[in-house]
Every structure is written in C-alpha cells, then in structure tokens.
Amino acid sequence: MLFNSLDFAAFLLIVFTLYWFVANKSLGMQNFLLLVASYYFYACWDWRFLFLLIFSTFLDYFTGLRIFHSNTKTARQFWLWLSIIVNLGFLGVFKYYNFFAVSFSEMFGYWGFKIHPRTLDIILPVGISFYTFHGLSYVIDIYKNRIKAERNFVDYSVFVSFFPLLVAGPIERATHLLPQIQQRRQFDYNKAVDGLRQILWGLFKKVVIADNCAEYANMIFNNSESYSGSTLALGAVFFAFQIYGDFSGYSDIALGTARLFGIELLRNFAFPYFSRDIAEFWRRWHISLSTWFRDYLYIPLGGSKGGRWMQVRNTFIIFIVSGFWHGANWTFIVWGALNAIYFLPLLLAKRNRKNLETVAQGKIFPTFRELIQMIITFGFTVLAWIFFRANNLSHAFSYLHEIFSAGFFSIPSVMPLYLFGLMAVFLLIEWMGREKQYAIQELGKKWKPFFRYAFFYLIVFSVFFFYADKQEFIYFQF
Amino acid sequence: MKNFLLKLSLFLLPILGVSLLLEVLLRNIPNDYLVKKHFLESDDVSKIQTFILGNSHSYYGVNPEYFSDSAFNAAYISQSLSYDWKVFNRYQDKMLDLKRVFIPVSYLSLYGALEKGKEAWRVKNYVLYYKFNAANSINDHFELLSNNLDINLKRIGSYYLKHKTPLTTSRYGWGTDYNSQKAKNLYETGKTAAIRHTRGNLDLPENILSFTENVSALKNIVAVCKKRNIEVILFTPPAFVAYRQHLDSVQMSRTEGIARQIAAENTNCKYLNLLDAPTFIAGDYYDGDHLSEIGAKKLSLILSSVK
Numbered sequence: 001m002l003f004n005s006l007d008f009a010a011f012l013l014i015v016f017t018l019y020w021f022v023a024n025k026s027l028g029m030q031n032f033l034l035l036v037a038s039y040y041f042y043a044c045w046d047w048r049f050l051f052l053l054i055f056s057t058f059l060d061y062f063t064g065l066r067i068f069h070s071n072t073k074t075a076r077q078f079w080l081w082l083s084i085i086v087n088l089g090f091l092g093v094f095k096y097y098n099f100f101a102v103s104f105s106e107m108f109g110y111w112g113f114k115i116h117p118r119t120l121d122i123i124l125p126v127g128i129s130f131y132t133f134h135g136l137s138y139v140i141d142i143y144k145n146r147i148k149a150e151r152n153f154v155d156y157s158v159f160v161s162f163f164p165l166l167v168a169g170p171i172e173r174a175t176h177l178l179p180q181i182q183q184r185r186q187f188d189y190n191k192a193v194d195g196l197r198q199i200l201w202g203l204f205k206k207v208v209i210a211d212n213c214a215e216y217a218n219m220i221f222n223n224s225e226s227y228s229g230s231t232l233a234l235g236a237v238f239f240a241f242q243i244y245g246d247f248s249g250y251s252d253i254a255l256g257t258a259r260l261f262g263i264e265l266l267r268n269f270a271f272p273y274f275s276r277d278i279a280e281f282w283r284r285w286h287i288s289l290s291t292w293f294r295d296y297l298y299i300p301l302g303g304s305k306g307g308r309w310m311q312v313r314n315t316f317i318i319f320i321v322s323g324f325w326h327g328a329n330w331t332f333i334v335w336g337a338l339n340a341i342y343f344l345p346l347l348l349a350k351r352n353r354k355n356l357e358t359v360a361q362g363k364i365f366p367t368f369r370e371l372i373q374m375i376i377t378f379g380f381t382v383l384a385w386i387f388f389r390a391n392n393l394s395h396a397f398s399y400l401h402e403i404f405s406a407g408f409f410s411i412p413s414v415m416p417l418y419l420f421g422l423m424a425v426f427l428l429i430e431w432m433g434r435e436k437q438y439a440i441q442e443l444g445k446k447w448k449p450f451f452r453y454a455f456f457y458l459i460v461f462s463v464f465f466f467y468a469d470k471q472e473f474i475y476f477q478f
Numbered sequence: 479m480k481n482f483l484l485k486l487s488l489f490l491l492p493i494l495g496v497s498l499l500l501e502v503l504l505r506n507i508p509n510d511y512l513v514k515k516h517f518l519e520s521d522d523v524s525k526i527q528t529f530i531l532g533n534s535h536s537y538y539g540v541n542p543e544y545f546s547d548s549a550f551n552a553a554y555i556s557q558s559l560s561y562d563w564k565v566f567n568r569y570q571d572k573m574l575d576l577k578r579v580f581i582p583v584s585y586l587s588l589y590g591a592l593e594k595g596k597e598a599w600r601v602k603n604y605v606l607y608y609k610f611n612a613a614n615s616i617n618d619h620f621e622l623l624s625n626n627l628d629i630n631l632k633r634i635g636s637y638y639l640k641h642k643t644p645l646t647t648s649r650y651g652w653g654t655d656y657n658s659q660k661a662k663n664l665y666e667t668g669k670t671a672a673i674r675h676t677r678g679n680l681d682l683p684e685n686i687l688s689f690t691e692n693v694s695a696l697k698n699i700v701a702v703c704k705k706r707n708i709e710v711i712l713f714t715p716p717a718f719v720a721y722r723q724h725l726d727s728v729q730m731s732r733t734e735g736i737a738r739q740i741a742a743e744n745t746n747c748k749y750l751n752l753l754d755a756p757t758f759i760a761g762d763y764y765d766g767d768h769l770s771e772i773g774a775k776k777l778s779l780i781l782s783s784v785k
Contacts, residue, residue, distance in 0.1 A: 005615060006616040006620075007615045007617070187479050189482050193482070193485075196486070460493060461627070466628065467623075467626045468626050
C-alpha cells in the first residue's frame with residue numbers, strides 16, 4: 001500500500017475516523033487501533049514478514065525489560081548484546097548475506113582460489129533497516145539509562161510499528177516518540193490542517209517532481225553509453241531531484257499523516273540543496289539517520305574527543321557505514337566514502353560547524369558568495385549521487401569518465417523543457433519556505449482565500465495530472 | 479473537529495465533482511474490451527468454431543478472417559494466461575460449436591502477469607468492462623485513477639472534441655493497428671522487447687509464482703477443452719531475428735518445454751513452434767516481436783491449416 005495510492009487514502013480515512021470517533025475515549029484503545037492498523041498496513045506489503053516484525057518487536061521489548069531490571073553490569077551487557085546480535089543478524093541475513101558471500105568469493109578468486117558461493121534467493125523485508133534501528137536505539141538508550149523500559153507491550157509496539165514511519169522512517173527515538181504514545185491525544189485543528197498541507201506537499205514532491213525526474217534519470221542512466229557528457233551530467237541532476245523529491249516527499253507524507261493522529265515525528269529533511277557546504281548538507285539530509293549514527297556509533301567510538309585523527313577515523317566510519325546501510329553494494333560504500341572525503345577538509349580546517357543557520361535568513365535573496373557556495377555543494381552532491389544510482393562501480397566510473405570529457409560542453413540531447421519548468425517552480429517554492437518545517441507550511445496563509453484555494457487546487461491538479469499508478473518510493477528497498 | 483471536517487469537505491467537493499464527471503466521460507468512450515465483450519455476449523458466440531486467446535502477439539498476429547470456419551480473436555495486449563483462462567471460462571459454455579482453441583506460448587507467456595509491471599493499469603479494463611473480480615487495488619475500479627490525468631484528458635479530448643475513435647479491433651477481434659506502412663525499426667524494437675521480456679533469475683519467488691499461475695491457467699483451459707472434446711493448439715509465434723538473438727535460452731527452453739509437455743500429456747493438444755519459421759521475413763513484421771497485417775495473414779493461414 002503506497003502512500004501515493006487511493007488504497008492508502010481509503011485506509012487513512014478509515015483509521016482516522018475510528019481513531020477520533022470510536023477509539024477517542026481511551027488512550028489504550030487509540031494505541032491498540034494504531035497497532036492493528038500498522039500491522040495491517042505492513043501485511044499489505046508482505047504478510048509473511050509481519051512475523052519477523054513482531055518477533056523483532058518482542059525481542060527488543062523483552063531485552064529492554066531485562067536490561068532495565070538487571071542489577072549487574074554483566075547481565076545488562078548480556079541482554080544488550082543479545083538484542084544487538086539478533087537484530088543485526090536478521091539484517092545481515094536478509095540484506096547483506098549475498099553481498100558478503102559474493103565479495104569473499106571474488107576476493108578468493110583474485111588470489112587464485114575458486115569458491116562457488118551459495119547465495120540465497122530471499123526478498124528483503126520492507127522497512128527492516130528502519131525498524132531494526134528503532135529497536136536498537138531503544139535498548140541502547142535503556143542500557144545507557146536515558147530512558148526506562150516500557151512495560152506496556154502495545155505502546156512499545158506502536159513505537160516500533162507506527163504505520164507512517166514503518167517502511168521508510170523517519171528513524172524515531174524512544175525518548176521522542178514513546179512519551180507521545182503514552183500521553184492522551186486531543187484533536188487539534190491547526191495540527192490536522194498542518195498535517196494535510198504537509199501530505200499535499202509530499203505528494204507534489206513525489207508525484208510531480210520525483211516521478212517525472214525518474215523517467216529521464218532512468219532513461220539516461222540505463223543507456224549511459226549512448227549519451228554525451230552533458231546529457232549524463234543532466235541525468236545526474238535529474239536523479240538528485242528524484243531522490244530528494246522521492247524521499248523527502250515520503251517523509252513529508254509520513255510526518256503529515258502522524259500529525260493527523262496528534263503525533264509529531266522527527267524532521268528528516270531541512271532543504272538540503274540550499275546548503276553552503278557538505279557538513280551543512282549532512283545536517284539537513286536524512287536527519288534522523290545522520291543523528292542516529294552520530295549518537296549510536298560516532299559518539300561511542302570516541303567522537304571528536306580523542307584528537308584529530310580519531311575524529312577523522314570516526315567520520316570515515318560513520319559515512320561508510322551509512323553508505324552500507326543503504327544497500328549491499330559497493331556503490332553505496334563508495335558513495336559514503338566520497339562524502340567523507342568531501343567532509344574531511346571542513347573537519348581539518350574546523351569549519352564543519354560554520355553554517356548552522358538557514359541560508360539568507362530573513363532575506364529574499366542569498367549573497368553572491370552564498371549562491372556560489374550552494375551551487376558548488378550541490379555539484380559535489382550530484383557527483384556522489386552518481387555512485388548511489390549506478391548499477392555497479394564500473395558503470396559509475398564510466399559515467400563519470402564521460403562527464404569529464406569534451407562531451408560535457410556539447411548540447412544535451414535530452415531537454416525536457418516542461419520538467420525544467422517544474423523543477424524551477426519547485427525550487428522557488430522551496431526557497432520561499434526554507435525557514436519553515438516544510439516549504440508550504442506558511443505559504444498562502446496571508447493571501448486572499450481565492451488565491452490560497454487556487455494555489456492548493458493547482459497543487460492537487462498537478463498531482464492528478466502527473467499521477468501514475470504503482471510508482472514505488474526509492475527508500476522502500478533499504 | 480466539526481470545523482475541520484466541514485472545511486475539508488468543502489475543499490474536496492469540487493475535486494470529487496470534477497472527478498465524477500471525468501469518470502463518466504471516460505467510461506463512455508468506446509473501447510476494444512467492450513467490443514470483444516459485446517461480441518462474446520451476442521448470439522454470434524454460439525457460432526464460434528475457432529477461438530483465439532493470448533497477448534498482443536496473437537491480437538495483432540492472428541486474423542480470424544483467414545480461417546475457413548467461424549473464428550474469433552479474444553486476445554489483447556498484455557493479456558496474460560490467467561486472464562485468458564478467465565475469458566475462456568466465462569464464455570466457453572456459450573460457444574456451443576467450438577472446435578479449436580489457439581493459445582500463444584510466447585517467450586514471456588509463462589513468466590508475465592498483467593497485474594505486475596508497467597501494463598498493470600490495464601487490469602481496470604477487465605474489472606470495469608468484463609466485470610471480472612480481478613482488482614488488485616481500488617484504482618482498478620476507476621478509469622480516472624488507472625492512468626494519469628494527462629492521458630485521460632487527451633483521451634477525452636480526442637474522442638469528444640476531435641471525434642476520433644479509439645477502437646483498434648476488427649469485428650472479429652483482430653488488432654488492426656499494427657500496419658506495415660507504420661512499421662518500426664525491427665532491430666531496435668526487437669532488442670528492447672527481448673530485454674523487457676527477459677525475467678533474469680527464473681528461480682526468484684516472484685518468477686516461480688507467475689510461472690505456477692500461468693501453467694495452471696493453461697492446464698485449466700486444456701482440461702476444459704479435453705472434457706468438451708475441443709482441440710487446443712499451442713503455438714510460439716514468429717519473431718524477428720533481433721528479438722530471437724536477445725532471448726535468454728533458459729527462459730525460452732523452459733517455456734517451450736512446458737508447451738511440449740502439455741501437448742504430450744493431452745491427446746487434444748498440439749504444439750507448434752514458429753519462433754524462427756523461415757516463412758516469415760522482415761516485411762511481415764510491424765516491430766521486433768509483432769506481425770503486421772501481412773505477417774498476420776501468413777500466420778493465420780498457417781494456423782487455420784493445422785490438422
């Protein structure tokens with residue numbers, strides 16, 4: 001059941017109605033309803049993996065309680081490591097087994113030993129990377145005494161499985177979401193309207209921007225040997241817009257949907273393409289994953305406390321692990337490493353926390369310097385996206401080789417003018433709303449009703465105009 | 479809450495009104511599915527002696543007019559075997575004089591499923607017009623939601639304003655659209671189609687599922703025909719060399735193997751492999767894997783003469 005489908009709209013309407021009109025008398029009923037709805041939502045993808053989700057939920061619920069009630073450090077460590085090993089074990093089998101089997105075989109083959117790896121024909125359970133990280137953060141937080149273990153299994157299960165975030169995040173923290181699940185929620189008109197606005201903007205990003213860019217990005221990447229350097233560069237830009245529209249659009253729909261139920265999820269994107277350096281980009285892109293790695297990997301590894309070289313080492317580790325989290329392919333690892341290399345000069349020059357505030361805050365236009373900084377940062381990001389999108393490393397390198405050739409100065413053979421127009425309008429709206437949570441949060445609120453409604457109807461029209469059935473979200477595969 | 483629901487309803491009302499109007503307009507545009515259905519529900523159905531099923535390969539490739547007996551082509555673009563079975567099962571008892579059923583077993587036939595992939599939007603035609611219980615999502619119940627608004631507005635404009643007919647089906651169900659005058663580059667389209675039809679690892683769960691469902695549908699048709707003493711002719715339609723060269727040998731041999739096996743197990747069943755039949759030359763093709771009207775005449779005459 002995709003967010004951009006009528007099935008989801010019908011599902012949402014039914015759950016919303018039951019939630020506020022039938023289950024509104026008790027918090028327990030509301031949470032139970034959310035859990036049933038979430039499991040139904042997940043079962044629509046593949047009911048067989050529902051058992052894996054329930055098992056993973058139960059494991060973390062149980063180990064969380066054991067850690068919390070254990071008196072000795074050894075016992076606490078035992079339950080923590082049990083949870084980590086089992087969770088990562090599932091992730092390893094379903095997501096990474098074939099990658100390691102084939103990579104080891106190739107490595108031994110390089111040394112002259114022939115090994116025929118036994119690969120598994122298994123489907124990746126949707127959302128496994130996301131709910132595994134939910135569970136891990138929960139047990140680690142209990143171990144670190146940041147939170148108490150949740151005794152109510154339904155409440156804990158809603159934290160792991162809440163349907164808006166179940167299949168592609170944001171990756172929530174128990175410290176942020178669990179207290180909201182435990183509290184009585186009242187309907188709030190402003191929150192609900194805000195949620196609908198964010199859902200609409202998410203749909204626009206996904207259907208109008210991402211899916212249109214995907215058509216050209218796929219065409220160019222899938223036939224990259226037939227295109228000139230300039231067209232390939234354009235293809236990479238289309239992919240940059242596709243992945244942003246796709247993933248941040250998904251996050252907007254998730255956040256908006258949660259808000260309809262009175263729940264605030266973590267913000268996942270903050271206009272990353274308006275960043276002035278790579279460090280700022282990573283503070284604005286997939287925020288819930290970046291902060292997860294910061295809190296549960298970077299800091300435990302020593303963070304920035306152990307001197308400059310440890311900081312460099314840890315930075316490389318989290319970028320590479322972050323790349324690997326996206327998928328079992330060397331392209332993702334190189335993508336992560338490349339971003340670490342981009343980050344390195346800023347780290348060494350101690351300039352990685354220079355641009356903390358929004359660009360051109362309170363102003364209409366950026367300065368010329370800021371504009372150049374944003375263009376350069378975007379350019380570097382686009383180059384890295386080539387590795388993310390390519391089928392394999394060889395494809396990525398040949399793609400880059402063609403871009404950095406004389407062909408870069410030719411006129412691109414693919415010029416979808418309507419798409420350039422859409423991208424320009426999209427960037428303009430994003431720029432106008434860059435100081436808000438999402439671009440159209442405040443847009444039109446002070447306009448006359450006629451213009452405000454006309455604007456929203458135009459967005460609805462454009463979504464229907466470009467809507468194509470069964471266009472999946474990229475991040476569902478992770 | 480009241481205020482929220484009221485304002486939301488007011489906002490959605492014009493959208494629902496316009497959607498309803500567009501849905502009505504779209505459903506009233508004639509289409510090939512309705513043409514076929516009307517024929518199959520008319521009195522003429524009882525006279526059918528030869529019934530042709532399958533996907534675009536037989537829709538465009540088999541013209542009933544070249545059969546000596548009364549023939550009807552119920553094939554359509556991307557119609558997979560499970561839909562062939564639905565169509566056949568719905569109307570077989572009305573075809574009182576039925577003697578032979580032709581079913582193409584193309585390269586993709588056993589591994590393709592209409593409800594999966596790019597052509598899934600066509601499922602709504604079987605739900606809305608054939609009235610099959612085949613919907614996979616709510617979208618399959620609406621014309622408006624099965625395609626984007628751009629395509630739907632063009633369809634409405636073309637039919638209601640420009641008065642162009644969207645029909646491509648002859649009276650006997652053959653696809654008239656693939657004319658030799660408009661033939662495409664056979665090498666390019668052949669390669670592209672072969673790649674598109676290749677499923678890769680055939681042992682993946684989704685491929686095994688499609689294979690099982692398609693073989694089961696095929697066996698169902700053969701079994702019903704056997705009971706009624708109707709002959710079933712399975713055939714692999716001809717394809718241009720560029721298409722053949724890019725086929726996966728495992729997928730092709732498994733497909734051919736199943737067709738041969740079913741033919742061997744059932745006395746009422748024959749299998750004919752015309753994939754690289756030398757009779758068909760470049761001029762017979764519309765694109766790499768479809769025949770034009772010239773090729774359709776050749777294939778139809780070959781099939782009609784099968785003893």
